[in-house]
Amino acid sequence: MSGKHSGVQAQIKEVAKLAFYVHCNAHCLNLVLVDTVRGIPEAECFFSLLKQLYIYMSGSAVHPKWLQVQQEMYTGAPRELQVLSDTRWASRYYACRNLWDRLPAVVKVLEELCDDHSSERSVGARGLLPQIDFQFIVFLAIFKKLLGDAKLLSDMLQSSSLDLAKAVDLVEALISTFESYRSEQVFDDLWDTVLELAKQCDVSIDTAPKRKRTLSSKLKGYRVPSTVGSQETGNGKDYYRTGMFNLVLDRMLSELRNRFSNQNCDIMRGIQALNPSSKSFCDKDSLFAFAKLYGCDLVDLEHELYQIKRVSDRKVKQGMQRPPTIVDLAAFIEPYQEVFDVFSRLCKIALAIPVSTAACERSFSCLKLVKTHLRIGTTMGEDRLSDLGVLSIEHRRAASLNLDEFVDRFARNHHNRRIQLL
Incomplete structure (x- = not known):
């Protein structure tokens, strides 16, 4: 869909020039981690x-x-290692965190199973144990720290009560946090924790000076504009800081800036400024940036913003409830569409842009719970399946309903029933 030349977005833009392609922001963050x-x-x-x-x-x-082994080495309940999710990479933070807390126990289990009588378990342990080296512990510390910072943004983007303005602030805060991590003090603190864990796991600490890579003799006499891997890295700590920590950090920063561009952030802020329940409702700067993308008249919008606040406050004083959502707001200003032409247009645009697909994915998840192997009979029609899906998605509202009233109403409306309900 996202192809610039032959994708769906390119075909739509041929007809509607102002149709901006907005990728689901939760998936954008997931792709940041995947591409990194x-x-x-x-x-x-x-x-x-x-x-x-x-x-x-x-x-x-x-x-x-x-x-x-966990009961022997730690107090409290044993902890399980976490499965790696292929669709939610931010959840891999739990996998890194749990392994970080239990790595000495993992090493002890593998060491004991290396001499096990079972050939299969022994071969597996001998294959895994040598790979838990100092470089593995460094990567474990790096991703535990970076994924932990990204998880807060991931939870916000998948929340059912998504606040787009706060999401934009979190994106910018995450970028600023990662930029501050390039200071040597941050890596020094990380390095101390790595050395301590390596000592607990009895893993040899690789801090020896790295050998300088020489240029190939075939390239002598030629001007080489790139490093071609020929670099001198100081001691081992500098190598891990520049060649691993900063490398992961720079790629993540580059992907964040690329996928959360200024245009997408302006759209998110603009949609949030149209939400009556938001603190940034009718924020002038956010709506102006949003309106510029769609070629709206900013002078008319400025006058409309002043008037829409007065009309809204007047209706509230008269006892009318303030519209809680953008849908209610669009319905509220529908009778005044000729007066609030630009504002009404922005509301309709905001309702048509799917900034996040988390709600759709929750619907598909509920469908899997409803249509199980025991309930997949051919007698279930589309209407019944759809109704059960709605009940499952809106389970909180369904739980608050009085079922006795439904039974009484059914008994009154269906006199030809065969089963006597009362």
Whole structure:
């Protein structure tokens, strides 16, 4: 859909020049993390190993041993390693956090199973244990920190009560936070935690000076405009800071700025400024930036904003409830459409832009709960399935209904029923 030349958005723009393509912001953040890891081969190997550790520790033959070792080493309830989600990368923070807290126990389990009599368990442990090296611990610390910061934004973008203005503020705050992480003090604190965990796991600390990579003899006599991998990195700490931490940080910053562009942020702020329940309702700066994208008359909009506030306050004084949503606001100003032409147009645009698809995905999740293998009979029609889906999605409102009133109404309206309900 997002193809610039032959995608759906390109075909729509041929007809409607002002139709901006807005990708779901929750998926944009997910793609930021996916593309960051995909662009760094070492990071991709790290998450592959993380997945293999979860599969190995969750096996029926190893899991009792895993619980036993945790009870011996820690107080409190044992903790499970988290499965890696392919669709919600921010949730991988829990996987990194749980492994960080239980890495010494993981190493102990693998060491004991290396000498196990079962060849399959022993081979698996011998294959995983050497890969838990110092570089793995550094990546674990990096992604635990960065994914933890990104998870707050991910939860906000998937919330059913999404505040778009706050979401934009969180995007900008996340970018500012990552920019501040380039200071050496931040990595020094991270480095201390890595050294401490490596010591607990009895992993050799790789801080030896790195060998300088020499230029290939085939390139002698030629001007080489790039480094071609030939770089001198100081000691091991500098290598991990510049070659791993800053590399992941820079790629994540680049993806955040690219996918959360100024245009998308202006659209999100503008939609939130049209929400009567928002603190930024009728904010002049947000609505002006939103109106510019669609070629609206800013002079007329300025006068309309002043009048819409007066009309709204007057209706409230008369006892009318203030419109709680943008849909209610659009219906409220419909009789005054000729007067509030620009404002009414912006409301309709805001209602047509799907900034987030989290609500749609929740609907599909409910459909899976309703249409199970035991309930998938051919007798269920589309109307019944749709009604059950609505009840499942609106389960809070459904739970507050009085079922006795429904039974009484059904008994009064259907006199030819075969089952005597009362």
